[in-house]
Amino acid sequence: MIRSRDGKREITEEEFDELFDSGGDIDEFLDHDSVRVSDPTPEETFVVTLTKKVNLDLPVDMIRQIDVQARRCGQPRQSLLRTWIWERLREEQERDVRLGVTRVSVEERK
Template identity: 40%
Template sequence: MKAEDLDKKFDAGEDISQYLNWDKAVRPGLEQRRVNVDLPIWMINSLDVEAKRVGVTRQSVVKVWLAERLKAEQVAAPDH
């Protein structure tokens, strides 16, 4: 199937999952790499409180907060 035909099906709201190879699917720019960060206990406790409050994992809180801050920095300094 041509990409144009696939785009038309998708834009029309059709289920295109049968045309995709999920084993080879990637999310460009969203590949992940593990990092280790040492934090003081009070920060970890505060993160855990916030994670429990919103019903997500500590890791999710850290990712969202980092993403928000990085986006804010990009807006503040658009040259980079």
């Protein structure tokens, strides 16, 4: 259970998550006095990247299977696909490094 700062209200972790996800006000459940600010490690640093919309036609059966996996992981379909593609790109880069293949930068291919 999560208790409000004034101790008058309690909610479950699931209710807190739903409140947060829906954009509700969670401020009364946050302990501002114990906040700790730290510099992120390089692994925790986020890089803002530009995005570009890509249309991809997939068989309906494949989309259904993707949706099952997305629900199982608790992610939207687009987030799951982006994660899978990113993981595959990393695998390909690691394979290229092992094989000594020279990477072609994005700028070189324009």
